[in-house]
Amino acid sequence: MADAHQKQHDYHIIDPSPWPFIGSVGALIMAIGGIVYMRYLAGGSLEIFGIEAANPWLFFIGLAIVLYTMFGWWSDCIKESHEGHHTRVVSLHLRYGMIMFIASEVMFFVAWFWAFFDAAIFAGEAAQVARVEHTGGQWPPVGIEVLDPMHLPLYNTIILLLSGTTVTWAHHALLHDDRRGLVTGLVLTVVLGVLFSCVQYYEYVHAPFAFRDSIYGATFFMATGFHGFHVLVGTIFLIVCLIRAAAGDFTPKKHFGFEAAAWYWHFVDVVWLFLFFSIYIWASWGAEIAAH
Helix, strand or coil: CHHHHHCCCCCCCCCCCCHHHHHHHHHHHHHHHHHHHHHHHCCCCCEECCEECCCCHHHHHHHHHHHHHHHHHHHHHHHHHHCCCCCHHHHHHHHHHHHHHHHHHHHHHHHHHHHHHHHHHCCCCCCCHHHHHHHCCCCCCCCCCECCCCCHHHHHHHHHHHHHHHHHHHHHHHHCCCHHHHHHHHHHHHHHHHHHHHHHHHHHHCCCCCCCCCHHHHHHHHHHHHHHHHHHHHHHHHHHHHHHHHCCCCCCCCCHHHHHHHHHHHHHHHHHHHHHHHHHHHHHCCCCECCC
8 A cells, every 4th residue: 555655646755764763862972972071181080870981982982873874874865766766856855955954054154254253353342351352452363373375275275176176077977977087076076175184184283373372263263173074074975976976876867965965065165265265365464474
């Protein structure tokens, strides 16, 4: 009866799945583990049922469960697609879901930009007594040397813009059933993503200011750091697509997994452009540039 009912509409009624429950348990364990891990870093201790919990192991157990849930859940989605359950209606709703996810990510970054511009534009606001005391009434704050935007930040901008062209090339190759071009484009995009992360790590290590130094350091590292995390996630996303492309999973008409990864990667590119022009260029205008 279920099969007969399914043939009367374009929706896919999925089988009972354990992944929502398993993922929730993993997220709870990871959250608790993250909290007690902070206690561990502060030199404290915490016993749960006679077991010392103030150490990293609880967090990583939760993380492992979450990663396992992602692997299992998305594997089921791929299997459903291969079985023909991703009809036109289902595929459209998958796209709506990805669009809504990216929209939520946009608002996530709006919060960090808001914090940065509020501190930068109103650095000398009289009502913000504590802020003026720490910034000296100017932006960047007194005593802060900023990174040269025409050095590593510009280099990383070129890398990300180039990666946007290579992932578009891969998509174009897929639409024309060019498997070699698809794989080559994805390999180049992954390499460029890894290169971006390495350059940003080098920049962080040699930055002339730290997170705790001032509100400048805090807003800088929160905004660029979360973007770096999204680059890491996007790179993993593209690596999975590369593995699937090499296995022949994608076809010119069925490749939403790759399309979603490309959308996400372009979103990461656009966010970086805003970061580059606002935090690196605009906020360093007239400031003292740190030596390379």
